[in-house]
Amino acid sequence: MAMLETHNLNKHFGGLHVTADVSFTLEAGKIHCLIGPNGAGKSTFFRLLLGEHQPSSGKIMFDGVDITRLKPFQRINQGMSVKFQVPGIFSALSVRQNLEIALQRRLEGAELDAEVERLLDFLQLKDVASQLAGNLSHGLKQWLEIGMAISLKPKLLLLDEPTAGMSPEETHMTGEIVKQLNAEGMTVLAVEHDMAFVRQVAHRVSVLHFGRIFAEGTFAEIVADERVAAIYLGQSHD
Numbered sequence: 001m002a003m004l005e006t007h008n009l010n011k012h013f014g015g016l017h018v019t020a021d022v023s024f025t026l027e028a029g030k031i032h033c034l035i036g037p038n039g040a041g042k043s044t045f046f047r048l049l050l051g052e053h054q055p056s057s058g059k060i061m062f063d064g065v066d067i068t069r070l071k072p073f074q075r076i077n078q079g080m081s082v083k084f085q086v087p088g089i090f091s092a093l094s095v096r097q098n099l100e101i102a103l104q105r106r107l108e109g110a111e112l113d114a115e116v117e118r119l120l121d122f123l124q125l126k127d128v129a130s131q132l133a134g135n136l137s138h139g140l141k142q143w144l145e146i147g148m149a150i151s152l153k154p155k156l157l158l159l160d161e162p163t164a165g166m167s168p169e170e171t172h173m174t175g176e177i178v179k180q181l182n183a184e185g186m187t188v189l190a191v192e193h194d195m196a197f198v199r200q201v202a203h204r205v206s207v208l209h210f211g212r213i214f215a216e217g218t219f220a221e222i223v224a225d226e227r228v229a230a231i232y233l234g235q236s237h238d
């Protein structure tokens, strides 16, 4: 079953055709990675899914509902959640307080406390629970962000370059977090440059190029595809 589908999605910025006729399916229960060279249109496609951009034409279905014209908050209410690269945490509050605030929309009392502890443990944030979120290392901040993004138990978690700026160890740990969330039932779509992460987590990979889906398959199929290698030649991958 499809968790998310786009049908002939298009986005123009003036004369620039940035999302070009994208028909994309994200199967429920999968981890799907979206890759592509710089400027391929990954961020724009992501923002169309979130409702931060309106498509010029086409349709977006989320868990059987047409969300094409829904506002971002309405999509969140339907069970979509996003972790951006830009921090959305409260720097002047402790790690624990950040999680409490995020979870308060869903839980209270002993259930809230138990879930805060569970997330601190799961995200390896127990030792820094009383530190100010603003003082965390880059990697720990990203995991706190993931904790906040999953606080409403979304059906679909969207991750925008979740491992940007991370060490290989932090990248690996992020992959393990994502795999565990997926094992518990969450569908995940990640825009990612780091191929080690993509190899670690992706059930399926889509390659965007000039705003179109250029290739799609398993990680092994994508890395073996000479056409995909060719579009990356001469590019720095961040």
Ligand SMILES: Nc1ncnc2c1ncn2[C@@H]1O[C@H](COP(=O)(O)OP(=O)(O)OP(=O)(O)O)[C@@H](O)[C@H]1O
Residues within 6 Å of the ligand: 013, 016, 018, 036, 037, 038, 039, 040, 041, 042, 043, 044, 045
């Ligand atoms: N708001 C906008 N107005 C005009 N052009 C835009 C806008 N947003 C994106 N673009 C253009 O659309 C193209 C695709 O950009 P986008 O950021 O979606 O690519 P990307 O694949 O996410 O790139 P990167 O990997 O470098 O972040 C670029 O040429 C960009 O300049």
